[in-house]
Amino acid sequence: MTAGFEDSEAFDAFYAATAKRLVATVYAVTGDLGEAEDAVQEAYVRAWQRWDKVSGAGDPLPWVRTVAVRLAISTWRRTRGRLRAHFRHGAAPDVPGLSADRVALVGALGELSTEQRRAVVLHHMLGLPVEEVARETGASNGAVRTRLHRARKILGERLADSSVVTERKGSVHHG
Structure with a gap:
């Protein structure tokens, strides 16, 4: 895909307006901040790769959110044991302000x-x-x-x- 300057500006504005809340959403679903951040980042990469289609269908946020949650859940299922330990022992000490x-x-x-x-x-x-x-x-x-x-x-x-x-x-x- 060859994106134009206007597409890039629209995507950047969309990302800036939605990324932080989307990370919080995926974190709430998975309980793992690192996994949430990774899944959200990957979802935005996939959205950018299909930006014409994703943004042309209306609000792109539901599409990106669905992709991010699915990616996170897929990762979560593969690493279930590590997450069980996370919930058993609490959040990592480097998670600020909880x-x-x-x-x-x-x-x-x-x-x-x-x-x-x-x-x-x-x-x-x-x-x-x-x-x-x-x-x-x-x-x-x-x-x-x-x-x-x-x-x-x-x-x-x-x-x-x-x-x-x-x-x-x-x-x-x-x-």
């Missing part, structure tokens, strides 16, 4: 199935309607609703347990 609530949320998301986690991130964190989540994930609307319902139950239980632990750590015990 609040206890955010660490608890990422840990709770890690307990969901891949399909549930993806539905939660797309629907609750990005605010996409169920119908769009279904389109992006290749599932029916009913399947997405079921995944969301089950995920909310698991997250509610897990996050309630975390808040009890956090409250205990902050309180003074006598005895």
